[in-house]
Amino acid sequence: MSHHLYQAAIVGAGPIGIELAVAMKQAGIDYIHFDARQIGHTISWYAPQTRFFSSNERIAIAGIPLVTPDQQKATREQYLAYLRSVVEQFDLPIHTYEPVIDIERQTDYFRLTTRTQAREKTYQAGRLILATGGTDRPRMLGVEGEHLPHVSHYLADPHQYFRKKVLIVGGKNSAVEAALRCHHVGARVTFCYRKPQLAEQSIKYWLLPEFKSLIKTGQIRAYLNSHVRRITTTQTILSVETGPDLAVEADFVLLMTGYEQDATLLRRVGVKLEGPQQKPWYDSETMQTNVNGLYVAGTAVGGTQDKYTVFIENCHVHVQRIMKHAFGVDITTPGLATASLSPES
Ligand SMILES: Cc1cc2nc3c(=O)[nH]c(=O)nc-3n(C[C@H](O)[C@H](O)[C@H](O)COP(=O)(O)OP(=O)(O)OC[C@H]3O[C@@H](n4cnc5c(N)ncnc54)[C@H](O)[C@@H]3O)c2cc1C
Incomplete structure (x- = not known):
């Protein structure tokens, strides 16, 4: 056990946790920083070459420009390299895989227990900031066969699906993007969504026309108003509104049905969770929760988001608010000027 009392602990080294760490380091705060996995873990599980829908200047952190060689929106790889470079540039000490x-x-103060590969450790910190994100685990359908090895809630490298039958379940952006990428890599794609219409506002505007056209021309088979009943090693049984149950053959089943926040830590330390999304309660001027000295930052504030409204770009301001309230340090937050603009532009 370490008896050192840090001024602050940051939990989570996604973009917002890193942005906060830069601010603390620059202000000379004695802090400690943890991530359960590698930095940018949430982004690392996007499929290779996935592009952000946010423009580069809106997801840039700590005043460091995010420049892409082709002037396009950053890919997963470019953004992860950028995050690594920010950590290097400021020489941020982050306890990863802890x-x-x-x-x-x-x-x-707060007493934190962590688990390294070797053992459990404890630390003490006067202030605690949870920047732990909101997509810790997939939203399960709860159907038979969901745990079979050919079923996943994550799109892998599309190469894996070449000349294979892929069933994609979901109706928002991740499902449509997965369907297009699988189609273009040479997979035979079937698409299934439980509602009568796609969630068009949640879909990248440049993907929708092509997706609709592929359905119209029969290149992607789509079943709307249909539900997954069960999954076997070779088939997925769908109940469709218009007739008897349907068996769709699939080598891979991608359940793109969203992700949920793991609110265990928030609950354990007594943070109030509100509404259907179980959002942590916090004062929006300061980001402090109902637990004195405990703050939330980044997309963690959104709980389990159904329709995504909390993004990197409207979270930069959290850093400024926390630095002011917790440490009396005034900073101007890069990204703030663009925080109210829509992500698509
Ligand atoms: C395909 C895809 C595309 C996306 N595109 C965009 C986009 O264009 N623009 C945008 O703004 N957002 C986008 N998002 C969402 C984006 O990933 C999040 O907005 C962003 O990662 C949130 O940053 P964050 O710092 O708040 O949290 P996260 O990046 O989620 O970071 C949270 C970190 O906390 C760590 N952590 C969690 N629990 C613990 C614990 N108990 N102990 C230690 N560490 C812990 C996690 O390992 C993780 O590294 C996209 C998401 C997906 C899936």
């Missing part, structure tokens, strides 16, 4: 597994509020 999940925080427990937090206890003591009278005037």
Whole structure:
């Protein structure tokens, strides 16, 4: 056990946790920083070459320009390289692969327990900032066969699906993007969505026309108003509104049905969670939760988002608010000027 009392601990080294770490380092705060996995873990599980829909200047952090060689929106690879370069440039000490597994509020500090490969460790910090994101685990359908090896909630490298039958379940951007990428790599794609219409506002505007045209011309088979009943090693049984159950043959089943926040730590330390999305309660001026000294930053504030409204670009301001309230440090946050603009532009 370390008896050192840090001024602050940051949990989570996604873009916003890193942006906060830069601010703390520049302000001379004695802080400690953890990530359960590698930095940018959430982005690392996007399929290779996935492009952000946000423009580069909106997802740039800590005042460091994000420049792409082709002037296009950054890919997963370019953004991860950028995050690494920010960490290098500021020489940020981050305890990666060290999940925080427990937090206890003591009278005037927090006691954090972490788990490294070797053992459990404890640390003490006066302020605690949870920048732990909101997409910790997939939203399960709860159907038979969901755990079979050919079923996944994540799009892998599309190469894997070449000349294979792929069933894609979902109706928002990730499902449509997966369908297009699988189609273009030479997979035979079937698409299934439980609602009568796609969630068009959630789909990247440049993907929708092509997707609709591929359905119209029969190059992608689509079943709307249809539900997955069960999955076997060779077939997925769909109940469709218009007739009897349907068996769709599939080598791979991609359940692109969204992701959920793991609110275990928030609950354990006594943060109030509100509404159907189980959003942590916080004061929007300061980002402090109902637990004195405990702040939330980044997409963690959105709980489990159904329709995504909290993005990197409207979270930069959290850094400024936390630095001001927790440490009395005034900073101007890069990205703030663009925070109210829509992500697509
Ligand atoms: C395909 C795809 C495309 C996307 N495109 C965009 C886009 O264009 N623009 C945009 O703004 N957003 C986009 N997003 C969402 C984007 O990934 C998030 O907005 C962004 O990662 C949020 O940053 P964050 O710092 O708030 O949290 P995250 O990046 O989610 O970081 C949270 C970190 O906390 C760590 N963590 C969690 N629990 C613990 C624990 N107990 N102990 C230690 N560490 C912990 C995790 O390992 C993770 O590294 C996209 C998402 C997907 C899936």
